[in-house]
Amino acid sequence: MESLDKENAMIHFDRGNTHYENGEFDEAIDAYTEAIKRDPNLSSAYYGRAMAYSQKEDDDSRIEDLDKVIELSPDNADAYLERADAFICKEFYKPAKKDLEKVLEINKNNEMAIKYLAMINAAIEENHNIAAETSSNLPDDIEALYNTGSYYLLQSKFDEAIECFDKVIESNSSYADVYYSRGKAFASKNYEKMNQKGNYWEALKDYDNVMINFHKALENYYNSSIVLNVHMYSERGIVYASMGDCEEINGNEEQAVNYYDKAIKEYNTALENEPNDNEKALLYTNHKIAFVKKSSLEIKMGRLKYSELPSEIVDLVKQYSQGN
Numbered sequence: 001m002e003s004l005d006k007e008n009a010m011i012h013f014d015r016g017n018t019h020y021e022n023g024e025f026d027e028a029i030d031a032y033t034e035a036i037k038r039d040p041n042l043s044s045a046y047y048g049r050a051m052a053y054s055q056k057e058d059d060d061s062r063i064e065d066l067d068k069v070i071e072l073s074p075d076n077a078d079a080y081l082e083r084a085d086a087f088i089c090k091e092f093y094k095p096a097k098k099d100l101e102k103v104l105e106i107n108k109n110n111e112m113a114i115k116y117l118a119m120i121n122a123a124i125e126e127n128h129n130i131a132a133e134t135s136s137n138l139p140d141d142i143e144a145l146y147n148t149g150s151y152y153l154l155q156s157k158f159d160e161a162i163e164c165f166d167k168v169i170e171s172n173s174s175y176a177d178v179y180y181s182r183g184k185a186f187a188s189k190n191y192e193k194m195n196q197k198g199n200y201w202e203a204l205k206d207y208d209n210v211m212i213n214f215h216k217a218l219e220n221y222y223n224s225s226i227v228l229n230v231h232m233y234s235e236r237g238i239v240y241a242s243m244g245d246c247e248e249i250n251g252n253e254e255q256a257v258n259y260y261d262k263a264i265k266e267y268n269t270a271l272e273n274e275p276n277d278n279e280k281a282l283l284y285t286n287h288k289i290a291f292v293k294k295s296s297l298e299i300k301m302g303r304l305k306y307s308e309l310p311s312e313i314v315d316l317v318k319q320y321s322q323g324n
Helices: 002-021 026-040 042-056 057-072 076-089 092-104 110-125 128-135 142-154 158-171 178-188 209-225 231-250 253-272 279-300 311-321
Strands: none
Touching: 002 042, 026 042, 026 076, 026 209, 042 057, 042 076, 042 092, 042 209, 057 076, 076 092, 076 110, 092 110, 110 142, 142 158, 142 178, 158 178, 178 231, 231 253, 231 279, 253 279, 279 311
């Protein structure tokens, strides 16, 4: 009977993964919950449900599930990293720091943990020199300075963020990520949030600075001596999608469609490069968002009809077109 329960647990777990990849997060949570009922020790189901809760911005439930993952798999670095991210979202910096330090005990070269830890130290101490000390095992201090700029960006201190990013570029002009972040900082500095729609921006005034930095980021991604991998293709997709957002905000619909299409192609290439489960879930979500935005514009421009869309995407496109 126990093996049958575990077998059924895996069936529900696989259904949860499918729902997650399709952006159906409530259904994913239900499926993972069914898997857990049949096998309470299935740590991957708790982890999957935590990721679904993350998409719904339910950090308390995410932390609760990640607690269980860590209880069942004490050396699961991904679980500690995700729980640290949840703590950061709630501005619980000290427990986040503890989790990140645990990640580095398991893998001292985990770049994401190093970056997060530098940001956490900057947040706690409000001093980027502390961040630099944390990142001393990296090639030089520009990584710590970049992390501090990223922290300022999260705190909406846009001038301070731009100043940090400028210094990074002075030290290493081929650092692709910093151009993207500086572009976002310029954009955020001049955005005004629409009252009813927290995820949309009413006005983009510093268009040239934004787009110059985004193009520079892409140039450095393409010219990188590092072999392009899942992460690089995913990052380029995000940059193209951001450029599409800028063009859409400015009423340049043709160019926006072009950039969304490029983003979709980058995400597809990333998916072809054997991403892990977490990367795959994020790629599917970003791919769907770009596809919805592109489709909405093409319908508006008369190039596409709702009847030509996949049935599971029609409602999302309608909601986006209506500004919901």
